[in-house]
Amino acid sequence: MNKYVIQGGTPLSGTVTISGAKNAAVAILPAALLVNGTCRIENVPNISDVCLLVEILRDMGAKISYLNANTLDIDCTHVRDVESSDELVRRIRASYYLIGAQLGRFGHARVALPGGCNFGARPIDQHIKGFEALGATVDLNNGFVCAYAPENGLRGGRVNLDVVSVGATMNIMIGAVLAEGTTIIENAAKEPHIVDLANFLNAMGAKVSGAGTDHIKVRGVRALRGGSYSIIPDQIEAGTYMVAVAAVGGNVLVRNVIPKHMDCISAKLREMGAKVTEYDDAIRVQRTGLLRRANVKTMPYPGFPTDMQPQIAVCMALASGVSFIRESIYDTRFGYCAELNRMGASIKVETKTAVISGVAKLQGCAVRACDLRAGAAMVIAGLAAEGETVVEDVEYIERGYEDIIHKISGMGGSIRRMETAAELSIPAAV
Numbered sequence: 001m002n003k004y005v006i007q008g009g010t011p012l013s014g015t016v017t018i019s020g021a022k023n024a025a026v027a028i029l030p031a032a033l034l035v036n037g038t039c040r041i042e043n044v045p046n047i048s049d050v051c052l053l054v055e056i057l058r059d060m061g062a063k064i065s066y067l068n069a070n071t072l073d074i075d076c077t078h079v080r081d082v083e084s085s086d087e088l089v090r091r092i093r094a095s096y097y098l099i100g101a102q103l104g105r106f107g108h109a110r111v112a113l114p115g116g117c118n119f120g121a122r123p124i125d126q127h128i129k130g131f132e133a134l135g136a137t138v139d140l141n142n143g144f145v146c147a148y149a150p151e152n153g154l155r156g157g158r159v160n161l162d163v164v165s166v167g168a169t170m171n172i173m174i175g176a177v178l179a180e181g182t183t184i185i186e187n188a189a190k191e192p193h194i195v196d197l198a199n200f201l202n203a204m205g206a207k208v209s210g211a212g213t214d215h216i217k218v219r220g221v222r223a224l225r226g227g228s229y230s231i232i233p234d235q236i237e238a239g240t241y242m243v244a245v246a247a248v249g250g251n252v253l254v255r256n257v258i259p260k261h262m263d264c265i266s267a268k269l270r271e272m273g274a275k276v277t278e279y280d281d282a283i284r285v286q287r288t289g290l291l292r293r294a295n296v297k298t299m300p301y302p303g304f305p306t307d308m309q310p311q312i313a314v315c316m317a318l319a320s321g322v323s324f325i326r327e328s329i330y331d332t333r334f335g336y337c338a339e340l341n342r343m344g345a346s347i348k349v350e351t352k353t354a355v356i357s358g359v360a361k362l363q364g365c366a367v368r369a370c371d372l373r374a375g376a377a378m379v380i381a382g383l384a385a386e387g388e389t390v391v392e393d394v395e396y397i398e399r400g401y402e403d404i405i406h407k408i409s410g411m412g413g414s415i416r417r418m419e420t421a422a423e424l425s426i427p428a429a430v
């Protein structure tokens with residue numbers, strides 16, 4: 001397991017450039033299975049979740065070449081109707097998009113139940129409800145999802161989601177683009193990556209409308225053709241660096257963002273005492289004075305994202321007064337609080353609420369990244385703390401943050417990566 005070693009206490013300054021959105025990329029790559037021809041996809045984040053999906057698609061016969069670290073040509077014209085590697089599929093949550101993509105492409109799918117961060121039960125019943133609305137038969141057998149289209153193929157249908165689900169909304173869209181007739185998704189999720197997937201599919205010839213509202217219409221087409229597409233900037237990566245500046249202090253221009261996507265986070269940081277200035281495609285965050293307490297309730301977009309909850313908790317841990325976080329998307333997403341408490345924070349978790357009493361400072365120590373965003377919170381806490389923090393299990397962080405070491409160093413933060421293998425190879429006594 002690799003580690004980050006952080007020396008805290010230096011205000012952040014300069015600029016940081018945001019990469020393409022992880023949660024858009026991990027849907028768009030599997031969706032390329034539906035396309036006859038080459039998709040050129042730009043602004044693909046260079047993160048381990050994307051590398052795994054590239055490996056899965058290559059295993060199926062996709063021709064994938066990197067034009068540079070962030071631009072991919074994917075040609076799935078001659079993919080084989082074979083099962084994706086279970087071992088790879090289980091390592092990422094987003095592998096559930098292979099169900100919609102394989103079902104649309106081959107008329108059947110058999111995919112291992114997805115992995116991903118552990119926030120309690122993460123069912124996929126709404127995905128299944130959607131595929132069934134398209135006429136598919138779906139079984140869960142020994143850890144696999146098996147889905148079969150009827151003999152004459154999937155046909156459009158109407159699905160009313162019982163919970164607002166990002167994954168189900170995107171998976172049903174993917175399954176529906178080549179179905180005969182029109183599909184309606186009601187109570188659809190509205191996250192920016194849903195609009196991005198719709199835009200990608202439309203750029204390849206699909207007919208998706210209403211993405212970004214709770215009513216999405218997909219008119220089935222016979223085939224998708226190749227084309228070019230550039231992925232939107234990552235809302236959560238941008239939010240993470242904005243929160244880092246607020247927690248640590250300093251003045252940073254966060255570049256390559258869509259400020260509208262950041263509204264909820266910008267508003268919360270202003271409420272807590274940071275100065276946030278929006279430009280066309282950048283946001284400046286400045287914080288010199290004390291942070292004020294605030295409350296957050298996580299909500300589907302455009303509400304405060306659950307994926308920003310651990311990071312904002314670090315600001316709250318250092319704010320004056322008592323702050324509350326109510327997690328309303330997942331059963332458990334407060335595992336990181338025990339780690340922050342080891343650094344001197346004062347957080348009590350009562351089922352789905354964290355009660356955070358602000359302290360004057362955090363103290364560096366050894367902590368774990370318990371999941372992707374929890375790991376990002378540990379990095380922010382380390383940058384804000386006095387002394388040295390060692391963050392372990394950073395593989396979680398690297399699933400979703402491109403080049404985090406260079407980006408933080410570029411803002412003047414002191415952080416370095418230690419590879420355990422290199423560490424072990426150092427002779428014991430020299």
Ligand code: EPU
Binds near residue numbers: 125164168
């Ligand atoms: N849910 C169901 N049934 C379903 C699907 C979801 O009950 O069939 C519930 C979930 O248990 C949860 C809620 O609905 O309580 C929302 O889950 P959603 O389906 O929206 O989440 P997801 O698709 O599994 C994606 C992101 C997560 C992000 C959530 C919420 C990807 C690959 N993952 O997960 O991202 O937290 O949406 O915005 O897109 C992250 O990036 O760190 C991350 C965890």
